[in-house]
Amino acid sequence: MLPIGLLFFQRRYAFIWVYYMKQKALSDYSETIRLNPECALVYAYRSKVESDLGMSKEADTDYERAVEFGWKPE
Secondary structure, three states, X not given: OOOHHHHHHHHHHHHHHHHHHHHHHHHHHHHHXXXXXXXXXXXXXXXXXXXXXXXXXXXXXXXXXXXXXXXXXX
């Protein structure tokens, strides 16, 4: 069994890693949109990441753009 302090830092590290990866994904999706501004699927994916990061206004805007460019939610 691991000490409580070690478990805390392990969970904290995992949270930071996930947050970092979502920020990286957000940056990558933004660059993809810059290069191909009518790619509906990328708007949908970026909307999901923005939603996960608590950026609800941005997520709603990207979701609407995804639908506008032909993305059909399942």
